[in-house]
Amino acid sequence: MSKFTGASAWVPSEGGLKKLTAALPECRGCDLYEYAERVVPGEGPARARMMLIGEQPGDVEDKEGHVFVGPAGRLLDKALAEAGIDRSTVYLTNAVKHFRFERQGKRRIHKTPGAGHISACHPWLDRELEVVKPALVVVLGAVAARAVFGPGFKVTEQRGRPQELPDGRSAVATVHPSSVIRSREYRRDFALFVDDLRVAAGLLGGG
Known part of the structure; x- marks a missing residue:
């Protein structure tokens, strides 16, 4: 059981992305809001x-206050372009909406969200899926996969393979x-990443 109350009490049950984004800063579903500078909402077309x-x-x-605008975001932009995916057509978000970190001197070093944080933030992700209704979900990394x-x-073990979610979504x-x-094998791993994104693009192309 999570020691956090979870986000359900703050997630609007109706309305679109604008209402969802407006509600996010009030969330107190876990402790991360106390340390992060701001919450970071998802961004992209409402019907991506x-x-x-x-x-x-x-x-x-x-x-x-924007999603995927740092170094990882720049690499993602490059990979999406190579895979033939226009970033402006996709909806980008995170499983956890606040930055979890530990301080090392003046630097803030990324710290992986705990299971309690993932669970607490899940109602936001559920609502984003309900509102956007994407035909395909691309999961980036172990935390999002969890x-x-x-x-x-x-x-x-499962990367790049088509999956089906319980709701039938690809x-x-x-x-x-x-x-x-x-x-340490940047070229190889970047190429593999692009290959996975091409699989995603191919699934959408056939849908």
Whole structure:
């Protein structure tokens, strides 16, 4: 059981993305709001056919208040372009909406959200899926995979393979772009990341 109350009390049950985004800053469903500078909402078309779900905002996103605008976002932009996906047509969000970090001197170092944070924030993700109604969900990394598929899902084993969610929606899992940045085999891992995104694009093209 999570020690947090969860976001349900703050998530509007009706209305569109504008109402959802307006409600986010009030959320007190877990402790992350106490430390992050701001909440970072999802962004993209209200009826996007593809939704990309990442882990959490990073340092740059937390400061600017926009999703995927830091180093991982720049790599994602490059990979999407190579896969033939126009970023402006997809909805981008995170499984956890606040930045979790630990301080090292003046720097804020990314810290992986805990299971309690993922669970607490899940009502926001559920509502985004209800509002946007994407035909395809692309899951970026292990935290997002836990939020979407459950704790038993292994991205390393299942990446790039078409999946089906309980609601019948199509999904594809791949690594988080930040892992490609850190890779010692950057060219290889960037190419594999693009390949996974091409699988996603192909699923949409056939839908």
